[in-house]
Amino acid sequence: MTGFEYKVVPAPMRGLKAKGVKGTPARFANALQSVMNELGAEGWEYQRTDTLPVEERQGLTGKSTSFQNMLVFRRAIEIEDTHAAPVAALIEDQTQVEETVETPLPAQDHVEDEPAVVAQPAPETSAGPAADENTPEAQDRVDETLQAPFTFPWNNRVASQNPKKKTDDDHVAAE
Numbered sequence: 001m002t003g004f005e006y007k008v009v010p011a012p013m014r015g016l017k018a019k020g021v022k023g024t025p026a027r028f029a030n031a032l033q034s035v036m037n038e039l040g041a042e043g044w045e046y047q048r049t050d051t052l053p054v055e056e057r058q059g060l061t062g063k064s065t066s067f068q069n070m071l072v073f074r075r076a077i078e079i080e081d082t083h084a085a086p087v088a089a090l091i092e093d094q095t096q097v098e099e100t101v102e103t104p105l106p107a108q109d110h111v112e113d114e115p116a117v118v119a120q121p122a123p124e125t126s127a128g129p130a131a132d133e134n135t136p137e138a139q140d141r142v143d144e145t146l147q148a149p150f151t152f153p154w155n156n157r158v159a160s161q162n163p164k165k166k167t168d169d170d171h172v173a174a175e
Contacts (some may be wrong), residue, residue, distance in 0.1 A: 007044055009035065011069035035071065044073035116148040 013028025050070050058064040
């Protein structure tokens, strides 16, 4: 089984001088490139750069927070599968495979050579038959549910707990 190990190193704070590299941005890029190439040669793959807060002591009793830039690398490692077999045995297959049963259709006048066959789901083997959702009783229950009145719970508050504020419309209606 393959896993990963990670290595986090601080990003360079200063540029690195090299022949033909001039200017601060180019020197900084050179420093970053050299760190990445060194770790890449060891098998580390660059992932991302993170800026994280660090709490530091300032003076005898003071503390201050600064932010540090960190380079995150990872590489693949082989992990021994000592726990994989017992775990795999505990995992139960939850997929349901629907078997089909072929039933012939009534013969039609123009087709006499072969009876037509339609794949239908196999009958259920559980304790009870499946409820057919196309029955009139099921459709009536659906219709009743959809036509039932619905109010939000916050609309059922007692008027004494939340007295209605008078608006301009209420003044006009009172006159």
